[in-house]
Structures are given as structure tokens and as C-alpha cells.
Amino acid sequence: MCFLSIFAFSGQALIPETNIVFLELNKMKITFILNDQVIQTEQSGAGTLLDFIRYEANLRGTKIGCREGDCGACTVLSGTLQQGKIFYQSLTSCLTPLANAHGKHIVTVEGFNLPGLNKVQEAMVECSGTQCGFCTPGFVVSLGGYALQDTHPSQDCAISAIDGNICRCTGYKSIERAACIVQDSLEQQDSARPLDWLVEHHFIPAWFRDIPQRLEALNIPETAFPKTSGRLFVGGGTDLYVQKPDALPDLPINYIFGKLSKAPIESIGNTIHIQGGATATDLMNAPVFLEAFPRWYEYFKLVSSTPIRNIGTVAGNLVNASPIGDITAMLLALNARILLQQENGEERILPLRQFYKAYKTLDKAAGEWIAEVHVDLQKDTNTLFHFEKVCKRTYLDIASVNTAISLKTKGNLLLEAHVSAGGVAPVPLYLDKTSRYLEGKTIQTEMVLEAIEVLQSEIHPISDARGSAAYKRTLARQLFMGHFLTLFPETIQMEALV
Ligand SMILES: Cc1cc2nc3c(=O)[nH]c(=O)nc-3n(C[C@H](O)[C@H](O)[C@H](O)COP(=O)(O)OP(=O)(O)OC[C@H]3O[C@@H](n4cnc5c(N)ncnc54)[C@H](O)[C@@H]3O)c2cc1C
């Protein structure tokens, strides 16, 4: 039974906002602000935020398209309070457990309603960015979320904000033009008073200003990282809610999304500590990786979409054990180690490459979770990294084959090498023979061609929906060449390789 309490902000509250009782996690009253209303519900946390929004809160502007995170029709914003300020991110509500809304400010398309059209809606109309209108709420929310961000660097960034939204009928150029109008407008924003500016310029309703104080006043306690045995860990839900959405409401679950006890990514000495619950967005924007590897951000543009990256976690990618997991391929090539913890406090460190035993079979005890991922990165050595991925379409698609490489070099010599490949075996593959072959070699065309022979000997692709085995072997070869062509353009040239 649903104990849904909605208190209109301007209306009379039935229970004071500060008087909300919290129960233990599995029976907790999930509490959050939905647009301008406080929600308190005893609904199962395993149901989707989308179903809650549409069928409990009766807000039907949020649409159901694919229920698989692909179309963006269900996009909403989730605002997290940090030191008195709210940070908004878009997410796909169809894959988000209701429990993950706990303590957040959730904004649906209705939350952007003004007496007339808001600035984003106006831009969509001006550019004929809508036809049947089914996708439009998702686009409006994504662009509204972009407006709510701290910085608005470029038109490309505005267009990136809608990379998780699909439209079947309008044509993307009109919608991109609308995004550019929004961008032009945001470039005038008064950075000293951003929220007031957005209100004054008809991006958002005035009640947005009060949300940080209202969320703070709710005094929602941080739920500790749950350590209850026999329960299924759910991070962002972007794999689980695609794979078994119907089974989840009946399972005992540990909701671990956002329960970070440390910064998502931090450097300790020469080691980068990535929290298991860090999101792909955290990793994409981590200064330590951006400084070390110039194309880091571009690699992550190839991983899912903005709203999926905002919720999909690093540990989720590793434990899902998809042979084509992109973050997995990158971390294998970075020679990462994982820190596994248990409820009784025991912990162990395992090289990631030893984690995968067979298809979806892991070196992981029941109840063990990935707390952290460690990557060594010495600033004084010349470490190079590159990632390649081929899919049926460039963006928002999973790989046919992916591969990553990291190399430590001294002059023309390869001191250390780690290569991974996905889509060429039942598990995400650390290419041990290829990596060992490369070490100690001088960078030259002949060496790359020989390494390809070694690589071909340790991959075992099969034919499936993403391509024939022969095609995947060809991709593995070409993408491996791509590593060297990109990292050593002076020494390795395409003409010589082919
Ligand atoms: C539309 C769409 C596009 C996608 N595109 C890509 C893509 O381009 N590349 C790519 O690699 N992936 C892609 N994915 C897959 C997915 O987004 C990633 O694998 C993501 O990182 C999963 O993280 P999550 O937190 O959502 O996992 P969840 O679904 O929450 O969990 C996945 C698995 O990990 C377990 N788990 C989660 N956290 C922990 C932990 N800390 N310790 C132990 N076990 C844990 C869960 O029990 C479950 O078995 C896509 C998914 C969707 C829906």
C-alpha cells in the first residue's frame, strides 16, 4: 500500500516537513522533493522512479518509451544537496529505483512549468523542434538541467546535454538549433546570482530558489552503506533494471547508489582511488585522468549517454561482467586492482584481470562488494593511454569490439604494456601474451604487426548480433593498429601497417 504524502509548498502542510520519521533502510519511508512538493512514501524502493512519478504522483509529462535507458523520454533531474547548494544531473527514471530518489530534489517536466512557455520550450517552438511531441518533455528536461548547471561552456556542451534523448520524427538539426539558442541565452547569465537569473529569464519557476533550504530542513539522514548479507547490490540500476526489472521488487536489495564515504576519485601518493560507487560521469570528469590522458573525456563520450553516465557506476560495470563493458576495458588496461570488502570487515585486493573466471563468473564471494578500484599512475613517468570502440552507431551503443592500452615508455622503448579487448571472448579480456610481448620492444611498424599476430592467438570471438567472428577479429586488429597510429603518429604510419 502506498502512503503517499504530498505537501504543496504554498499550501498547508499536513505534517511539518521537519517531523518526518525514518525507518530502517528496507522499510524506510522514502522522502524527497518532487518538483515543489515533499513526498514521503512507504512504496517499495525497488519500483522505478518513473512508475512512481506517473502512477503515484500522477505526473504524466514524463513519458515511457523503451524502459531500457535508450530513448530519454523518461528523463528527469535529480538534485543533490552539497554544502547548501544543489547540483542537478539528468537521469533515466525508467532504470532508477525509487530508493535512489531518497533525499533528492527530483524535477520532472512539470517542474519547469511557468504561466507561459519557459525559455527552453520557447526555443523548441522557434526552431520547430517538436512534431508528435512524445520525446519533447525529455529534451526540455535535459536542456533545463543544462541551464541549471554551473557552467555553460559551448554549443557542443548544450548539444551533449541531449545526447541521451532520441526523437523519431522531428530531425535532430532543429532540436540542436534550439539547444544553441538556449546556449546563447545562457552565455548572458549572471554568474554571481545564477538561480535568480534563471528565474528572471523564464528558465525555471521562482520556487527553485527555496529548494536548498527546504531540502536541508527535511534533515534527511545519510543512510549508511548497507551491509546486510544475502542482499542484491543495486547501484545506478542501469544494468539490473534492463536485465530483470520485474524480479527486482521481490528481492532483498542493498541500495548503494550515492553512499560514498570518501570522494569518488582521489589520489593518494601515486595511486588513484576510485570508489566502487563512483559514476561514469565522475570518472569522465576526474582531473587526475584528464590531466594524464588528453583524450580521456572523448573516450567517455563513447560510453552510453549523459543520463546513463550520471547514474551508472564503476563497480556496476565491473560486476556486470559484460565482455564488452567499456569502463572494464579501460580499467583492465590501466592494470587496476579492486578492493573487495565483506560484511564481517574482511577485505582483499585483487588484480582486476583475475576477477573474471568464465562468462559472468567472478572471483567474488556472495555478499562481497567492490569498495574501491586502485590505479597506479606515476606522474614522472611517460604513461600513455588510448581507448578504441566500434559499434553499429557511434554514440549510445554498446561495442562490437572495444580495446584499451596503457604504455610506459622511455624514448622509443616500451617499458611496460597493458592491453585489453572486449567482445572477443566470454569475459572482458586482459591480453596477457600481447602485453608481455610488447614490453622491452622498440616502437616500430614491424613490432606492431608481430604483436597483432600474438593478439590474434589469444582472442576467441564468436558470431552474434554485433558481428561475425571474422569481423570481430578484423576489428581487433584494426583497433590495435589504431592505438599505435594515435599514440605514435610520427613513428607508425597507416601506409606502412597495411
Ligand atoms: C542505454 C544504456 C547504454 C549503455 N551503454 C553502455 C556503454 O556504452 N558501455 C558500457 O560499458 N556500458 C553501457 N551500459 C551499461 C551500464 O550503464 C554500465 O555497465 C554501468 O556502469 C552499470 O552500473 P550500475 O551502477 O547502473 O549497475 P547496476 O545495474 O546497479 O548493477 C550491475 C551489477 O553490479 C552489481 N553491483 C553494483 N555495485 C556493486 C558493488 N559496489 N559491489 C558489488 N557489486 C555491485 C549489481 O549487483 C549488479 O550485479 C549501458 C546501459 C544502458 C541502459
Ligand code: FES
Ligand atoms: S523510457 Fe526510454 S529511456 Fe526511459
Ligand code: FES
Ligand atoms: S517529436 Fe515525435 S518523437 Fe520527437
